[in-house]
Amino acid sequence: MLYKARSESVVLKTLRILNKRMKLTEDEQWYYLNQEKGFEGEVQFDLLTEKLQHNCLILNDLQLESNKSSFQLDSTLIFQETYSLFEVKNYEGEYVYDSEYFKTPGGKDIQNPLDQLKRSKLCLQQLLQSLGSKLTIEAYIVFINPHFTLYQTPPNLPLILPTQIDHFMEKLNQKPSQLNQSHTNLADKLVSLHQTVPPNIHLPTYTYENMKKGMTCLKCNSFSLFISGKKVICRKCGYEELVTLAVMRNVEEFRFLFPELKITTNMIHEWCVIVNSKKRISRVLGKNLKITGLGQWAFYE
Numbered sequence: 227m228l229y230k231a232r233s234e235s236v237v238l239k240t241l242r243i244l245n246k247r248m249k250l251t252e253d254e255q256w257y258y259l260n261q262e263k264g265f266e267g268e269v270q271f272d273l274l275t276e277k278l279q280h281n282c283l284i285l286n287d288l289q290l291e292s293n294k295s296s297f298q299l300d301s302t303l304i305f306q307e308t309y310s311l312f313e314v315k316n317y318e319g320e321y322v323y324d325s326e327y328f329k330t331p332g333g334k335d336i337q338n339p340l341d342q343l344k345r346s347k348l349c350l351q352q353l354l355q356s357l358g359s360k361l362t363i364e365a366y367i368v369f370i371n372p373h374f375t376l377y378q379t380p381p382n383l384p385l386i387l388p389t390q391i392d393h394f395m396e397k398l399n400q401k402p403s404q405l406n407q408s409h410t411n412l413a414d415k416l417v418s419l420h421q422t423v424p425p426n427i428h429l430p431t432y433t434y435e436n437m438k439k440g441m442t443c444l445k446c447n448s449f450s451l452f453i454s455g456k457k458v459i460c461r462k463c464g465y466e467e468l469v470t471l472a473v474m475r476n477v478e479e480f481r482f483l484f485p486e487l488k489i490t491t492n493m494i495h496e497w498c499v500i501v502n503s504k505k506r507i508s509r510v511l512g513k514n515l516k517i518t519g520l521g522q523w524a525f526y527e
């Protein structure tokens with residue numbers, strides 16, 4: 227049973243907007259694409275855990291703290307006797323196992339993710355202990371991408387390769403497990419401890435001034451839009467959206483990037499670019515947000 231769903235992280239959400247509205251450096255671009263790929267892999271794994279019948283509670287994406295150490299868990303399942311923890315990796319291509327690094331013929335080595343898994347497991351163990359839970363932790367790395375191969379993998383490591391996933395999930399599904407109130411209490415507790423904004427997030431520096439202004443298409447992210455009557459139409463893909471909805475969607479981006487800036491008619495008029503009339507902007511804001519103050523000092527919340 228799904229107990230805590232996954233949503234895009236603050237980092238990924240921000241990077242998605244920044245990628246549209248400013249020029250990311252090569253490193254930032256690489257970081258962004260990795261975040262996107264990681265999220266995609268996690269969502270793929272969610273599709274598999276959601277099929278588990280009724281013997282576990284599913285908690286996705288937990289950001290927790292134990293003994294002042296922060297740790298993040300991609301996917302976790304509470305069973306009667308065990309707490310299963312999964313680190314999901316969406317790596318692609320051919321790698322050779324090494325205790326420190328996974329090596330590729332192309333030379334792009336990646337750190338052996340078992341180190342991270344060990345740390346997460348230890349942190350979770352301490353946290354569960356402090357919460358009085360006696361569940362045994364089983365921790366695994368799942369390589370979700372079917373185009374991933376890892377040569378020379380030693381046996382008996384908690385690594386689940388793409389070809390082993392189906393069988394592994396089948397075994398989980400058949401695991402005898404009777405849940406009671408104590409399991410639900412633990413799940414509630416962990417959800418309450420989850421931090422929506424993780425500490426130490428790394429984001430590119432950005433300012434209002436260096437953002438590209440304009441509304442973007444919901445479907446293809448293009449800035450090439452025009453207004454016709456009540457609709458905003460994309461020149462690139464033809465997608466049509468009501469002006470009201472498009473403006474509010476772009477206001478949300480503005481608010482997400484700049485929570486410290488006030489939402490005013492002038493500001494949003496400048497942000498949206500293609501809506502000529504300030505009156506129209508003001509009407510949309512007035513309909514969807516609460517106005518505070520009067521005249522030129524009015525802003526929306």
Ligand SMILES: [Zn+2]
Nearest residue numbers: 443446460463
């Ligand atoms: Zn479009």
